[in-house]
Amino acid sequence: MPQSLPAFDNLDPNDVRAYSLDLSDLSLRTAYDTCLWLESFSGLEAFATNLEHDRSHSIMTDMSSTLSARVLGYALLYAHSQAGRGALIREINECNRDLELLAGLAHLYVFGLIRVFRNPKGPTPDISSSQSPRHSFQQALLDAEHLLQKTSFTAAELRKLVNLFACISVHSPIYKAAFDINTATSTVRESLSFRPQAAAVQVAHIISQSLSEGIEGVTPAARAKFDWARTASAIIERFGDFNSRALLGDWGLNSPLNAFLSTNDSHAAFDALEMWLTPAKTSDDEIKANTYNVNVVVNHQLLPSQLVPDVAGVRNQVKFEPLTVGSQVIPAPHPELIGLHAACAEIAHRSGAAEYLEEFFRGIDSISVMTEPDAAYELTRSLKVLQLVRGTA
DSSP: OOOOOOOGGGOOTTOGGGOOOOTTOHHHHHHHHHHHHHHTOOOHHHHHHHOOOOGGGHHHHTSOHHHHHHHHHHHHHTOSSHHHHHHHHHHHHHTTTOHHHHHHHHHHHHHHTGGGGOOTTOOOOSSOTTSOHHHHHHHHHHHHHHHTTOSSOOHHHHHHHHHHHHHOOOSSGGGTSTTOOGGGGSOHHHHTTSOOOSOOEEEEESSOSOSSSBOOOOOHHHHHHTTTOSBHHHHHHHHHSSOHHHHHGGGGGGSGGGEEEEEHHHHHHHHTTSEEEEEEEOTTSOEEEEEEEEEEEETTEEOOGGGIIIIISSOSEEEOOOEEETTEEEOOOOHHHHHHHHHHHHHHHHHTHHHHHHHHTOOOOOOSOTTSTTHHHHHHHHHHHHHHHHHHO
């Protein structure tokens, strides 16, 4: 799905997926022209080989000038907010077409922003897979029934309820619409009248990677220029225009604002940025509360909306509902998090960063002897992953 950046004069300011571009903004044009210049520039690879620095910095220069340009260019087009776009415009323009700084900025957006919404390990069920489905179902009913008799809940008990509802299986459209949790508001007593189904749901997280880990792999010059971008939470605040730590609170990534119920296949697609949600609108162009259109990539191609149900097996539009438990309400996922996940997915697929991250975090191929053709490449790649993980541990 990687695509060349479109010419500036061909951009459509009314394209709702490009979030209200102001094509009269000269600073936007300057920044975008820099991205077009970088996309056509072939010297970044030669520049990378001439840099003299320790091996930890080579991760940054692994990205081609084309990929760096498209990450920054599509981030300008698909920015989640006007404030985020404005910040990126300033960052690009202040690089003054310095190749090293532009490469560093693109690296930070890939590993400090896009990466935190992508889980290379796939979904991790909250309920142990070693438990039998029937036993898990019956035990979940009993545990939830006991908790629902209470009038107030601790944070730990609320989290347990979310996990229990992920285990409870009822006759409902939830298995056809992976993200539709309308039926989760049914009481456990009503669920007792149904027999468990074969399908199961899990608690999926929108942000799936740590927000506090450091971002390594940049040169000293890039680090000095973008010293503010040391953690993912800092980049999210700059580009997303919201404070993720304040939004998630003490719950962190386990906050209900960062979670929803999903079937395994859709959970995996969402974690891989191959599925994302964009706000649904009424005929009067008003945004529907907690209602989203489902976007799916199959074989590196974005499916037309009408094909999503047949090809991907999920509805092309879903709605989240808050879950009322006693006197407390478990809220629907926060639209800011869903929106930034969607922006990162768009940027990743259109730029080629999705394929780059997939290759970077790919499992290590088996190597028996160093004389094998791919031995040097696999070992070097593995060392870079360890370097990045070591720096963020």
